[in-house]
Amino acid sequence: MTMDIKTYNMIAPEGLAVFPPAMYRINQTDKPDALLIRSQDMHKTHFGTSVLAIARAGAGVNNIPLVEASSNGTVVFNTPGSNANAVKELIVAMLVIATRPIFSSITWARKLNGADVSLQTEKGKNHFAGTELKGKTIGVIGLGAVGSRVARAAADMGMHVIGYDPYISVEHAWRLSNDIPRAGELAEVLRSSDYVTIHIPYTEKNKDLITAKELQQIKKGAILLNYSRWGIVNEDAVVAALDNGQIKQYVTDFSSSKFIKRDDVIVTPHIGGTTIEAEVCGAKMAAQTLRKYLETGNIVNSVNFPTVEMEFASALRLTLIHRNVPNMVGRITTILAQEEVNIDNMINRSRDQIAYTMIDVAAIPAEKLKNLQAALLAIPEVIRVRALQK
Ligand SMILES: NC(=O)c1ccc[n+]([C@@H]2O[C@H](COP(=O)([O-])OP(=O)(O)OC[C@H]3O[C@@H](n4cnc5c(N)ncnc54)[C@H](O)[C@@H]3O)[C@@H](O)[C@H]2O)c1
Numbered sequence: 398m399t400m401d402i403k404t405y406n407m408i409a410p411e412g413l414a415v416f417p418p419a420m421y422r423i424n425q426t427d428k429p430d431a432l433l434i435r436s437q438d439m440h441k442t443h444f445g446t447s448v449l450a451i452a453r454a455g456a457g458v459n460n461i462p463l464v465e466a467s468s469n470g471t472v473v474f475n476t477p478g479s480n481a482n483a484v485k486e487l488i489v490a491m492l493v494i495a496t497r498p499i500f501s502s503i504t505w506a507r508k509l510n511g512a513d514v515s516l517q518t519e520k521g522k523n524h525f526a527g528t529e530l531k532g533k534t535i536g537v538i539g540l541g542a543v544g545s546r547v548a549r550a551a552a553d554m555g556m557h558v559i560g561y562d563p564y565i566s567v568e569h570a571w572r573l574s575n576d577i578p579r580a581g582e583l584a585e586v587l588r589s590s591d592y593v594t595i596h597i598p599y600t601e602k603n604k605d606l607i608t609a610k611e612l613q614q615i616k617k618g619a620i621l622l623n624y625s626r627w628g629i630v631n632e633d634a635v636v637a638a639l640d641n642g643q644i645k646q647y648v649t650d651f652s653s654s655k656f657i658k659r660d661d662v663i664v665t666p667h668i669g670g671t672t673i674e675a676e677v678c679g680a681k682m683a684a685q686t687l688r689k690y691l692e693t694g695n696i697v698n699s700v701n702f703p704t705v706e707m708e709f710a711s712a713l714r715l716t717l718i719h720r721n722v723p724n725m726v727g728r729i730t731t732i733l734a735q736e737e738v739n740i741d742n743m744i745n746r747s748r749d750q751i752a753y754t755m756i757d758v759a760a761i762p763a764e765k766l767k768n769l770q771a772a773l774l775a776i777p778e779v780i781r782v783r784a785l786q787k
């Protein structure tokens with residue numbers, strides 16, 4: 398088996414090294430079996446039916462058309478938590494930068510010259526008094542991989558933390574310590590926080606989560622941070638809230654022409670996950686997840702398919718992607734029975750409109766396997782059939 402991987406964006410070489418050259422070709426065809434990407438806009442980048450899987454090295458998958466991928470039988474993966482520490486560390490830095498005049502003091506100090514520089518700094522430092530984070534309240538919206546770490550770090554700095562995440566996973570709820578209270582409503586967080594930091598995915602539901610209405614609810618003079626995505630915070634509403642003094646500063650990873658030359662907006666160029674460690678971690682995780690799927694059919698960390706794992710113990714594995722409708726297992730196994738193929742092991746899982754079935758069987762002669770695959774693919778609700786040899 399030789400498979401083709403196509404990459405977009407800067408993928409760390411450590412990730413590409415996960416693919417053994419004897420089994421995988423990288424960037425040698427326009428009809429790849431799988432894609433390894435970061436923020437490439439796949440809404441505008443056509444991927445053909447050859448693409449079995451797309452792995453996103455990173456968290457956000459709003460750059461991938463998930464519904465189209467599912468109906469194409471393309472499994473989409475991300476790498477949960479791979480860059481969460483990088484974002485957390487940047488948020489800590491941005492909280493301090495927003496709170497103390499670090500940039501202006503450095504710029505001033507750089508301009509000093511003469512033999513008495515040390516004296517000048519001592520004289521001038523009174524112009525650069527800041528405040529502290531300790532004792533202030535921070536609202537953390539979204540308590541997943543990033544938000545839960547930010548909440549912990551803020552608490553460790555002596556801040557009062559209020560979390561908000563109505564959809565928190567059991568895993569992340571466990572990670573969050575009991576001393577971090579969770580609000581039942583967004584308004585509660587906005588009303589009581591000196592800092593509000595957002596760590597949620599961009600989805601249709603989360604588009605414009607923070608708009609004029611929410612900014613009216615926010616504590617006067619609060620500082621808002623958005624290291625999630627463009628579109629979650631309405632830019633016009635933010636500009637209006639800065640102009641009327643409702644918020645003091647907007648700190649974000651997502652630039653806009655609306656923020657140019659504003660001293661009350663601090664923009665970093667989408668570098669939340671841009672550390673060597675995070676890029677290596679995400680690329681390796683994405684490549685390992687892809688290999689697992691391509692070689693065994695097992696699915697972990699998918700954002701559009703169910704998690705499906707079964708030990709690959711037989712000679713042959715059939716994997717079927719099909720619509721999630723009644724009696725599919727019955728129809729599939731009937732065809733296997735008609736072809737006199739005995740099932741060693743089997744698993745079926747579904748997620749929303751899509752379902753996935755893996756069937757392990759003993760070795761089948763090539764011609765018989767071809768007929769079996771054709772018969773399975775002839776079921777109208779079946780989207781894709783693969784046969785994997787152990
Ligand atoms: N700036 C960057 O470089 C950078 C890096 C990593 C992640 N991100 C962005 O941050 C997002 C979060 O990353 P993550 O790794 O923590 O993802 P995650 O999936 O681990 O956590 C997201 C959390 O948000 C919660 N959530 C969803 N909608 C919500 C809402 N309306 N209100 C409150 N909570 C809500 C979910 O329940 C989940 O717990 C990503 O989707 C991505 O867009 C940006």
Ligand SMILES: O=C(O)[C@H](O)COP(=O)(O)O
Nearest residue numbers: 435436454455456457670
């Ligand atoms: O969602 C993410 O993981 C971040 O926004 C990082 O995006 P990047 O891979 O383009 O740096």
